[in-house]
Amino acid sequence: MDKKTEALNKYFGFSSLRAYQEPIVDKLLEGTDTLAVLPTGSGKSICFQLPALMKNGLTLIVSPLLSLMDNQLQELRAKHIKAAAAYNSFMSPEEKSRVLRRLSSLKLLYISPEALSLPFIVERLKEVNVVMMVVDEAHCISQWGHEFRTDYLKIGPVREAVGNPCMAAFTATATPEVQLDIKKQLRMEEPAEYIHSVDRVNIALFVQRCTSEREKKKELVRIIQNAPGPGLVYVTSRKKCEELKKLLQEESAHQVEAYHGGLDNEARLMIQQQFLHGDLDVVVCTNSFGMGLNKADVEFVLHYHFPKDAESYIQEIGRAGRDGRQAWATVLYLEEDIIIPQMLMESELPPVDELDAAWETAASSRQEETTADLINKLGWTETAARFLAFYLEKHPRKRKSELLEDLEEKVQQRRFEKEKKLKVMVQWLENSNTCRRRLLLQVFGEALMKRPDPCCDICGSTIPVRKQPGNEKEKVTAPWEMRLQELFFGKEREHE
DNA sequence: CGTTCTTATAGTATTATAAGAACGGTGCCATACT
Numbered sequence: 001m002d003k004k005t006e007a008l009n010k011y012f013g014f015s016s017l018r019a020y021q022e023p024i025v026d027k028l029l030e031g032t033d034t035l036a037v038l039p040t041g042s043g044k045s046i047c048f049q050l051p052a053l054m055k056n057g058l059t060l061i062v063s064p065l066l067s068l069m070d071n072q073l074q075e076l077r078a079k080h081i082k083a084a085a086a087y088n089s090f091m092s093p094e095e096k097s098r099v100l101r102r103l104s105s106l107k108l109l110y111i112s113p114e115a116l117s118l119p120f121i122v123e124r125l126k127e128v129n130v131v132m133m134v135v136d137e138a139h140c141i142s143q144w145g146h147e148f149r150t151d152y153l154k155i156g157p158v159r160e161a162v163g164n165p166c167m168a169a170f171t172a173t174a175t176p177e178v179q180l181d182i183k184k185q186l187r188m189e190e191p192a193e194y195i196h197s198v199d200r201v202n203i204a205l206f207v208q209r210c211t212s213e214r215e216k217k218k219e220l221v222r223i224i225q226n227a228p229g230p231g232l233v234y235v236t237s238r239k240k241c242e243e244l245k246k247l248l249q250e251e252s253a254h255q256v257e258a259y260h261g262g263l264d265n266e267a268r269l270m271i272q273q274q275f276l277h278g279d280l281d282v283v284v285c286t287n288s289f290g291m292g293l294n295k296a297d298v299e300f301v302l303h304y305h306f307p308k309d310a311e312s313y314i315q316e317i318g319r320a321g322r323d324g325r326q327a328w329a330t331v332l333y334l335e336e337d338i339i340i341p342q343m344l345m346e347s348e349l350p351p352v353d354e355l356d357a358a359w360e361t362a363a364s365s366r367q368e369e370t371t372a373d374l375i376n377k378l379g380w381t382e383t384a385a386r387f388l389a390f391y392l393e394k395h396p397r398k399r400k401s402e403l404l405e406d407l408e409e410k411v412q413q414r415r416f417e418k419e420k421k422l423k424v425m426v427q428w429l430e431n432s433n434t435c436r437r438r439l440l441l442q443v444f445g446e447a448l449m450k451r452p453d454p455c456c457d458i459c460g461s462t463i464p465v466r467k468q469p470g471n472e473k474e475k476v477t478a479p480w481e482m483r484l485q486e487l488f489f490g491k492e493r494e495h496e
Numbered sequence: 497c498g499t500t501c502t503t504a505t506a507g508t509a510t511t512a513t514a515a516g517a518a519c520g521g522t523g524c525c526a527t528a529c530t
Contacts, residue, residue, distance in 0.1 A: 064523080064524090065523075065524090066523085066524080088524085088525090089524070089525060089526095093526080093527080096526085112523085112524055112525080113524080114523080114524040114525050115524075115525070117525095118525075118526075120526075143522090144522070144523090148521090148522060148523080149522085149523065149524070151524075151525090213498080213499075236520070236521065237519085237520050237521080238520085238521080239500095239519085239520080240520085260521080261521065261522065261523080286521055286522075287521060287522060288521070288522055288523085308521095336497055336498060337497095337498095338497085339497040339498075339520085340497090340520055340521090341520095341521095342497085343497085343519085343520060344520065344521060344522095347520085347521095348521095383521095383522090
């Protein structure tokens with residue numbers, strides 16, 4: 001038995017890797033930069049966990065959400081893998097300093113891009129042997145890095161600071177442009193690439209054009225009444241989230257809840273757990289819901305508002321049909337809904353005619369207060385302020401005139417890129433001739449090889465009805481307090 | 497850009513309608529002490 005198989009067996013209890021995992025593990029073992037686009041729920045974490053455990057030194061896993069770190073750690077703990085830890089703000093000061101002290105005895109450290117960018121963390125990492133860095137959900141680099149969470153763009157520089165270890169990026173969805181962006185930001189040079197199809201053949205795709213908000217609501221109610229669920233309804237505002245929750249609670253027999261960033265952590269955890277355990281049929285949510293959701297039997301994803309680009313769309317519908325059974329996704333398309341993503345996009349970028357004022361403001365504040373000052377003195381959104389602060393930090397020595405000129409161009413460039421993505425999304429919705437699946441795959445640089453049945457509305461399919469299994473397994477309902485307890489304080493859970 | 501809420505006016509008791517304004521998503525983060 002070779003070393004790899006031995007380790008696989010020892011740590012994970014498997015006798016062999018799946019065909020697509022094998023080459024990725026090999027590349028990482030030999031220290032080659034790797035970009036992998038793999039469908040969700042396909043055992044991608046083992047692709048980096050195994051090499052990390054076999055290597056001599058520390059692997060950093062950059063993860064976008066604390067809950068994702070927590071999930072993966074629970075899984076590792078369940079397999080009695082001890083050399084793994086997280087560093088994040090959810091931990092007590094004691095726990096944090098303990099982790100930093102025992103870094104050299106760890107194999108895996110889960111960390112957010114923000115924590116990874118803290119100067120004292122970088123200094124500490126320089127003292128230990130970092131052999132590999134992994135960016136999980138790497139599309140976040142492109143989706144969030146440029147404005148919302150600019151620390152995503154600092155992963156590349158940190159990599160260089162800690163001795164340029166091997167870099168791996170994993171995601172389930174990336175267009176060719178996003179792949180390029182990931183490679184550039186992470187400073188990957190000629191990485192090995194494993195790009196799998198983003199097509200989910202068991203999800204049928206539909207778009208239903210509506211002419212008014214009222215019609216859309218009626219259609220929503222009709223569809224949900226007839227869908228046994230479980231399913232998700234995506235909207236782009238918190239208010240709408242709550243409103244539609246109420247509507248569906250009144251008009252359908254389903255258990256319905258709303259999920260968005262305005263809820264506190266406890267409520268969010270609760271809803272996610274209830275949905276996971278089958279105690280909720282429908283969750284009306286904003287784009288905050290779904291990442292890391294490990295639920296196999298989601299039957300449908302309904303977009304009450306359409307998302308701002310095709311990647312978000314693929315990601316969101318990808319939460320359906322993980323169990324391989326027939327699932328469907330439908331968009332209730334109302335033309336004027338385009339204004340919401342447009343406004344949100346606009347609010348992420350600095351107003352071009354205030355760049356001069358922003359420069360003056362920044363010049364008179366300390367670096368760590370630049371963002372706050374831009375928000376308070378100029379009334380900018382947090383995201384726009386962060387965008388500017390990041391840019392100034394990156395180019396500290398540029399002359400004012402030159403900097404403002406560059407900045408304006410950069411803002412226009414970003415606006416252009418975002419608008420283009422939105423336009424592609426709308427074109428997809430408006431299209432009435434070409435198979436939706438074919439067109440969607442085109443955005444990801446893929447050709448449609450084989451059309452599944454059902455495929456999409458344009459191919460003549462209608463929303464499939466799932467046969468209900470006659471003898472559903474009995475629900476085991478533990479008190480909620482107990483489940484929350486498990487989540488906060490941990491309890492070994494089995495997975496897979 | 498449309499929805500939804502607030503304020504203003506009309507004109508006269510209680511409400512009706514118009515004009516104006518606000519709003520619309522994603523999450524992470526060392527600090528105080530000698």
